[in-house]
Amino acid sequence: xxxxxxxxxxxxxxxxxxxxxxxxxxxxxxxxxxxxxxxxxxxxxxxxxxxxxxxxxxxxxxxxxxxxxxxxxxxxxxxxxxxxxxxxxxxxxxxxxxxxxxxxxxxxxxxxxxxxxxxxxxxxxxxxxxxxxxxxxxxxxxxxxxxxxxxxxxxxxxxxxxxxxxxxxxxxxxxxxxxxxxxxxxxxxxxxxxxxxxxxxxxxxxxxxxxxxxxxxxxxxxxxxxx
Numbered sequence: 685x686x687x688x689x690x691x692x693x694x695x696x697x698x699x700x701x702x703x704x705x706x707x708x709x710x711x712x713x714x715x716x717x718x719x720x721x722x723x724x725x726x727x728x729x730x731x732x733x734x735x736x737x738x739x740x741x742x743x744x745x746x747x748x749x750x751x752x753x754x755x756x757x758x759x760x761x762x763x764x765x766x767x768x769x770x771x772x773x774x775x776x777x778x779x780x781x782x783x784x785x786x787x788x789x790x791x792x793x794x795x796x797x798x799x800x801x802x803x804x805x806x807x808x809x810x811x812x813x814x815x816x817x818x819x820x821x822x823x824x825x826x827x828x829x830x831x832x833x834x835x836x837x838x839x840x841x842x843x844x845x846x847x848x849x850x851x852x853x854x855x856x857x858x859x860x861x862x863x864x865x866x867x868x869x870x871x872x873x874x875x876x877x878x879x880x881x882x883x884x885x886x887x888x889x890x891x892x893x894x895x896x897x898x899x900x901x902x903x904x905x906x907x908x909x910x911x
Contacts, residue, residue, distance in 0.1 A: 686757055686831050686848040689785035690716045690902060691724060698781055699736050702727045708737035716901045719894045720756045726814060726829055727779040729860040739814055743830035746817045758813060760834040760849060760874050764867035772813035774865050779856060780812040780831060786891055787844045797891050798843050799902045800884045808850040811874055838879025850877050
């Protein structure tokens with residue numbers, strides 16, 4: 685799964701990295717401990733125009749009666765059929781950039797947190813979906829997003845059985861194409877980067893609290909100094 689990640693680049697960096705046509709957001713504050721409901725950068729397309737905006741992490745379907753239930757992750761195996769995700773997967777796919785993400789070992793292994801990142805230093809680009817919901821009390825549209833996960837591979841499989849799908853650049857254009865409605869064709873685009881290109885190391889349990897936020901959260905820590 686993906687329950688926390690880090691995103692510290694500014695809007696100009698991501699606009700250039702993704703070759704966007706329109707920027708719809710100001711720069712977000714660097715966030716080394718992104719948690720559900722935090723704003724994140726999102727790349728989407730409308731009629732072939734690639735846009736960089738920001739949305740709240742934790743998808744709320746357009747038909748939801750309230751915002752008490754959010755969906756931070758969507759399983760790749762069922763994203764095309766689950767009622768909360770089906771419409772978004774068909775017409776509202778997006779890219780969500782990240783410096784990397786945190787993952788925790790299972791409870792029986794001590795819930796030790798790990799920082800997971802690309803060895804080449806480039807951002808991970810998560811396969812995402814988004815939704816718009818009209819707030820009936822304010823008549824304001826709120827946009828939210830979710831990260832697609834799959835069975836873990838390579839390094840991550842030793843830590844957790846799930847991981848976010850970090851897409852290869854070759855499928856970005858097709859993934860963002862809103863004219864692509866066939867669910868099987870869209871699922872076929874969930875092609876992750878080489879798992880051998882991903883690295884990880886143990887970090888401090890300070891990351892467990894959303895109150896802690898700084899670059900030190902990603903620093904390598906020896907297990908015996910965690911407590």
